[in-house]
Amino acid sequence: MIQLQDLHKHYIVGKSEVPALSGIHLSIGKGEIFGVIGHSGAGKSTLIRCMNLLEQPTSGRVIVDGVDLTSLTARELQEKRRRIGMIFQHFNLLSSATVGENIAFPLQLARRPKADIERKVAELLKLVGLEQHRDKYPAQLSGGQKQRVGIARALANDPAVLLCDEATSALDPQTTNSILALLRDINRQLGITIVLITHEMHVIRSICDRVAVIDGGQIVETGPVADVFLRPQHPTTKEFVEQVADSMELQETVAHEKAVGDRTIVRITFLGEQTYQPVLFETMMETGASFNILQGTISRMKDTPYGQLVVELDGKKEQIVNTVTALRNRGLEVEVI
Numbered sequence: 001m002i003q004l005q006d007l008h009k010h011y012i013v014g015k016s017e018v019p020a021l022s023g024i025h026l027s028i029g030k031g032e033i034f035g036v037i038g039h040s041g042a043g044k045s046t047l048i049r050c051m052n053l054l055e056q057p058t059s060g061r062v063i064v065d066g067v068d069l070t071s072l073t074a075r076e077l078q079e080k081r082r083r084i085g086m087i088f089q090h091f092n093l094l095s096s097a098t099v100g101e102n103i104a105f106p107l108q109l110a111r112r113p114k115a116d117i118e119r120k121v122a123e124l125l126k127l128v129g130l131e132q133h134r135d136k137y138p139a140q141l142s143g144g145q146k147q148r149v150g151i152a153r154a155l156a157n158d159p160a161v162l163l164c165d166e167a168t169s170a171l172d173p174q175t176t177n178s179i180l181a182l183l184r185d186i187n188r189q190l191g192i193t194i195v196l197i198t199h200e201m202h203v204i205r206s207i208c209d210r211v212a213v214i215d216g217g218q219i220v221e222t223g224p225v226a227d228v229f230l231r232p233q234h235p236t237t238k239e240f241v242e243q244v245a246d247s248m249e250l251q252e253t254v255a256h257e258k259a260v261g262d263r264t265i266v267r268i269t270f271l272g273e274q275t276y277q278p279v280l281f282e283t284m285m286e287t288g289a290s291f292n293i294l295q296g297t298i299s300r301m302k303d304t305p306y307g308q309l310v311v312e313l314d315g316k317k318e319q320i321v322n323t324v325t326a327l328r329n330r331g332l333e334v335e336v337i
């Protein structure tokens with residue numbers, strides 16, 4: 001659905017060039033939820049704004065649905081952009097227009113008949129759960145409700161792609177989750193390809209199928225979310241994964257246990273059905289080692305359940321080595337920490 005080929009972008013500031021993107025290659029499939037994660041200044045906003053040419057790349061190609069956007073005339077680009085919706089961190093709503101008018105705006109620009117606009121606005125209000133708020137102004141809404149208006153407006157012209165520029169960064173955790181759930185429903189119901197940028201691994205883990213990690217204007221790692229989560233390669237990816245992995249309490253416990261003596265502490269990650277099976281207990285029965293749970297969590301990676309247990313293994317050296325091998329042979333990720 002979206003291909004970025006050797007994309008470069010630098011900004012001109014005075015007489016100097018500020019590099020923002022350096023040789024980006026990305027391919028995003030139809031119907032995917034694709035996340036791009038990076039620290040501040042890594043180039044995320046520039047990247048997503050290049051996907052609808054809000055930002056003109058310095059060189060490279062941006063192909064959306066088979067069309068190279070960089071080759072279009074201004075008029076053709078305007079037409080094509082109707083098929084690419086976008087939502088923003090600070091919502092960008094018209095403050096002097098009601099919720100209904102904000103959603104109707106792109107339909108009016110597309111010169112749709114009045115009856116069509118009425119019908120579509122009602123449909124979109126229902127989709128985002130704001131039927132009761134049609135005549136309110138943005139100032140009368142909460143952050144989450146404003147973002148719902150932003151989403152409805154972005155969907156007005158039935159786009160094939162929805163770009164989300166830090167769409168939940170201004171929201172509290174609970175509201176973030178409700179907006180992410182809405183995006184996931186929209187992706188399922190309407191089959192829209194969603195690209196989102198964020199600096200929060202939690203967002204990636206909740207709804208994305210694949211993720212790219214951007215650092216210094218380059219993609220340093222990309223892959224299915226579960227792979228990147230379980231086997232992060234690049235130091236920046238590892239940092240992001242740690243954001244959602246270990247609590248301070250765990251780090252303190254591990255440090256304390258290690259200080260007390262020569263302890264083997266492992267982090268075991270379960271994915272999918274294994275999450276609910278007594279794999280650990282069965283393995284210990286085989287090897288004769290025993291374990292002491294230091295921390296455990298069960299969560300979800302989009303639709304896949306996953307669990308992490310941090311345990312201290314106890315037994316003879318050979319039993320411990322056998323246990324780690326046996327767990328790995330059962331397909332579990334085991335990291336000795």
Ligand SMILES: Nc1ncnc2c1ncn2[C@@H]1O[C@H](COP(=O)(O)OP(=O)(O)OP(=O)(O)O)[C@@H](O)[C@H]1O
Nearest residue numbers: 011013018019020039040041042043044045046047
């Ligand atoms: N309009 C601009 N003029 C000059 N430099 C810019 C401009 N916009 C971005 N930059 C620079 O380009 C680089 C990438 O910026 P970008 O905003 O894309 O990063 P980001 O990952 O989205 O960061 P943040 O999360 O802080 O928004 C940074 O060095 C930034 O200072």
